[in-house]
Amino acid sequence: MIKPDIVFVAKLAGVSPATVSRVMNHPDLVHPATRKRVELAVEKSGYIRNRAAQAMHGKRSATIGLVVPTVANTIFAEVVQAFNDTVSAQGFTLLLASHGYDLEVEYRLVRKLLEHRVDALAVVGLDHSPGTFRLIAEQRVPLLAIWNYLADSPLPCIGVDNREAGRLAAEHLVALGHRRIGMVFPATFDNDRARDRKTAATAVFRAAGIELQDRWQVEVPYSIAQAKAACLELLAGEDRPSALLCANDVIAQGAIYAAARLGIAIPASLSVIGIGDFAGSAQMEPALTTVRIPAQQIGISAGQAIVEAIGRPDADFMIRSRVELELIMRTSTGIAAEMVRP
Amino acid sequence: MIKPDIVFVAKLAGVSPATVSRVMNHPDLVHPATRKRVELAVEKSGYIRNRAAQAMHGKRSATIGLVVPTVANTIFAEVVQAFNDTVSAQGFTLLLASHGYDLEVEYRLVRKLLEHRVDALAVVGLDHSPGTFRLIAEQRVPLLAIWNYLADSPLPCIGVDNREAGRLAAEHLVALGHRRIGMVFPATFDNDRARDRKTAATAVFRAAGIELQDRWQVEVPYSIAQAKAACLELLAGEDRPSALLCANDVIAQGAIYAAARLGIAIPASLSVIGIGDFAGSAQMEPALTTVRIPAQQIGISAGQAIVEAIGRPDADFMIRSRVELELIMRTSTGIAAEMVRP
DNA sequence: AACACTCTTGCAAATGTTTTCATTAATTCT
């Protein structure tokens, strides 16, 4: 019992392979009666068409590559889901790869995805190795950066302005009167998102005449556990900041748990702000004040844009779409203690 | 400027296409000097081999399909990551699909993955539509169920015994003297994991002579927000359970936030137990008592098993591997109030 | 020096589709 191919089905239906192909790809070109017969033969033989052969013919592979730093935590879960749903509804399948914040690994992954002849590629952020860019340019595959927006980005992008995110968060703390501010960020090397947020926030603080104490700046990877551990250390003792600006909600959640453990009242004695508004941030107690990144909207828009780009292979693909950030004030931030008049 | 194919590279290197192919697939068969020349030509021309053409030849497609209910929350994030890392290290690329707990959607996704001629398929759990099973059997693609273990499962599986998970959680509550018990579960239709956990837990309670009050059994989807909302309702008023058994940690986190909001002390007046030990469960305050599912280990083992299965296409693939559960006692559960002697 | 090997390499067939072009059948128009 051999796997049925298109000629097997054709024989079974008493037509030529060409007709079977047309039934699959341009059903309107074939007579309803023949179509019925072919569909029956397909059904009966259990035929499943071979996309590889189709792709080989220069046609679409009907796949889209998505490269993310990680799927292991909440950060990108929502975009990935929304993006996948969107392109999947259009008949595409997602090839997923994750590089763990290592751009050299990313290069290899992109290469692998190109070997599979993905019809388009989406990556997170605008920081990529030159090799990656060269590769994609050579292959003329539509490439879309998601998550970040930059007015003069070298490649199409759909996302948020991370400098604005940093600015919004910082301004919120400044507006509440905080001057003793700690920042908890991951390494900003190879990570333009964290870098942009941090520099923008720093600029705001500087403009407000706030001096950032080195001892309140800590570097942690994106992990609740490590963020909590780092914050436990940072917040121990009397000499601690009155507010913590965290690179994203995962870190902010860690910070809040650390404060809870230490019995530090939020927001009375400590304010914590995150960036992202990930799942759970709104529900936690205290609810996390954050700069909302509309992940779902990004995923959907990105999916639509990329499908559209695949649709016009000749037109060169350039879109720069900024989705709006929003400061979501919840209960994890409050007026700085020293500003509260009795 | 046309994209270089294998014959272009061959010409550039002054060899035949066959030799180039051998350099890519069986490097040891070609003379080191020629190999060098070919590699140089590949480099110079920016050639990227076409997996589609390769797959068409009956060879491997070097892809593995993974179908999960969702990637939008923490539940499967860790397995997906570990699985991806493992197979990726072996040169495979992941085709990802998510069906949102709808087995009819799953059928269509599986079909799509088979069109792409994945070398193997992994799915979550043992509940699947008959069509899905038929499809996969016809195509003779190795199929592996992850997350669940069942001694007499109809297909290879690597995961945990969900009945045991439910049992461990329930026994823990019973051991602490709880008799007024609520359960927060998602719909168990089409979801063998939730179903197994629930029936096992129910059996334990019944054996302990505990009567489950209908008003304390609630059904919620896997979402922190909805779990919290449901628990706010469940826990309002005086007539509430002393312990909550949650189908998984996502729901349990929602329950804990609900209690925090209502000012119900955990574990003094309410115990909450989850299943899963997802990221953040250990760090939250109070730290969540849970039945640990070693997601990473499952992902790695599953990746290894499936790659191995691809390696021996003739031998039929059957593995049933149970990974051990472990009750992790933290601070969200405690002795039932009515058992505490002054 | 002839023989039997082993290494390398090229030729050509095969893989499963899609698509262009041509052919035949059916329909419409005058």
Added chain:
DNA sequence: AGAATTAATGAAAACATTTGCAAGAGTGTT
């Protein structure tokens, strides 16, 4: 009714690779 369209199908080339087979070039043996 005959010509001119239009619709439906088939034949065959094309797509980019892999691999079995065969041939040529060295190498060691007698």
